[in-house]
Amino acid sequence: MSIKSSQTLVEEAQKKIQSLSPVEVKSLIEKKEITLIDVRDIRELWKEGTIENSKHIPRGMLEFWLDPESSYYKANKIKDMKKMVLFCAIGLRSALATKSLIEMGFQNVAHVDGGFDALKKNGFKVVNKEKK
Numbered sequence: 001m002s003i004k005s006s007q008t009l010v011e012e013a014q015k016k017i018q019s020l021s022p023v024e025v026k027s028l029i030e031k032k033e034i035t036l037i038d039v040r041d042i043r044e045l046w047k048e049g050t051i052e053n054s055k056h057i058p059r060g061m062l063e064f065w066l067d068p069e070s071s072y073y074k075a076n077k078i079k080d081m082k083k084m085v086l087f088c089a090i091g092l093r094s095a096l097a098t099k100s101l102i103e104m105g106f107q108n109v110a111h112v113d114g115g116f117d118a119l120k121k122n123g124f125k126v127v128n129k130e131k132k
Helices: 006-014 022-030 042-048 059-065 092-104 115-121
Strands: 034-038 083-087 109-112
Touching (some): 022 034, 022 083, 059 092, 083 115, 092 109, 109 115
Parallel strands (some): 034 083
C-alpha cells in the first residue's frame, strides 16, 4: 500500500493557500487587519509561550470550533474576527489547517510561512500561556 506523505500534503496545500511572511504579518497587525491564530497544541504554548494578542484554536479542534453546525462550535472564538492568519511551530500544520478552512468555505484566511519560529526570529513579542 502506498500512501501520500505528509510532506506531499503540505506541498499541495501551499499551492492553494496564501502564505504570509512575518514582515507582512507585522504590517497587517499594525493596520489591525488580521487575527493571528495559534493552532499548536496547548502543551506547546505552556512550554514555549505564544505570540502576544494571538488567539489559540488547537489544530485538532479548528474545524469543529469554527463550524456553526458542530456541537463544539465556539461563536465567541470567531466573534469580531478579521482575516484569520494561522501559525503553528514551523508552518506545516498551519498550511494544512488553512487549506481545510478554505475547503470549508472560509475565504479570508492565510498562514504564516515559517510559523512561530519565524515570528519569534522577527521580533514578535512572546507571552506565557498560563495553565488553567
